[in-house]
Amino acid sequence: MTELTDRFNRKHEYLRISLTDNCNLNCIYCSPIGSCIPKTEKKDILTYEEIIRIVNLFAVAGFKKFRFTGGEPLLRRDVLALFEKLSELRKKYKFELLITTNGILLHDKIDKLMEYGVERLNISLDSLKSDNFIKINGSKDYLQIVIDNIEQAIAADIKIKINTVIIRGINETELIDFCDFSIKYSVNVRFIEFMPFSSNNWNKEQFISSAEMREIISAKYLLKRLDQDLSTSDNYLIEGTGGMIGFINPISDHFCSSCNRLRISSDSNLKLCLFSESSGSINFKKMINQNYTDSQMLDIISAALQNKESEHSAITNSKLLLNNEMLNIGG
């Protein structure tokens, strides 16, 4: 078996695939209204057959986790058909199937996703107040729909985590409300530091570090730090409750040394790191169309992986990176 290990001895086992760069939201941190992010042409989007081929390829290389994201992955037409096919592959390779979604289109899909082996959902929810939801997500007020779908997911017993991007001046006032939400539903809420990309209007005044978030929360709740294992988030129990929160600190404390992930963007390019130029030269659709064999593709991926840096450069540089939008790469 060809394992995908880089020159810093990091064995890669986790692939994130962006299914589409279409989204039903226009979040201010990702694709604010008017941001004019170029759309991937339909012909460049991976078909389900191509995705299955790619997942098979990485599963053979020992990958254990596959996350589907976007854009909004549940907007892909007949998306359940993809997961049905993936469930067949999963019987052979026993990998984890995961989805990151804004939760708006979940209601009629939860049962089937579970049947097809999707074990966990990360649901993005940035506000518990309608006015802030509209402001942050640049959309209609979908708040109650998302909460109803979260409740449905909890009732169905699928594991979920809530991801919340915190922006100073907008929703840092809701940190305690999200802790209360975590307690009410016994669900893990993870607060994410706001990252700069060329499409968003990030500025340091809006940035709030996880240390400061913790301080705000600690005024009301006692937090007990948990063992970190290989988690990308710094996790805490809210003492005396069933609540649990985490902090994802891409800016104040990156987790490059244990990075084991690769990404494929919606235009089917390999991406070694969220904050690196896209390896446009490694395009899965092209390789498949040119009839590369699996072993040729793995050799190419393995060679590219040797260019992965030990850690990414200052994240604020990511504003300068071209074609590096979360909408396309997938969060």
Ligand code: SAM
């Ligand atoms: N549509 C899906 C969703 O909403 O979960 C998947 C894609 S979306 C790009 C995934 C997530 O990436 C966002 O909800 C957010 O948590 C994270 N994200 C995107 N841009 C970000 C930024 N500038 N800073 C921090 N997190 C960001």
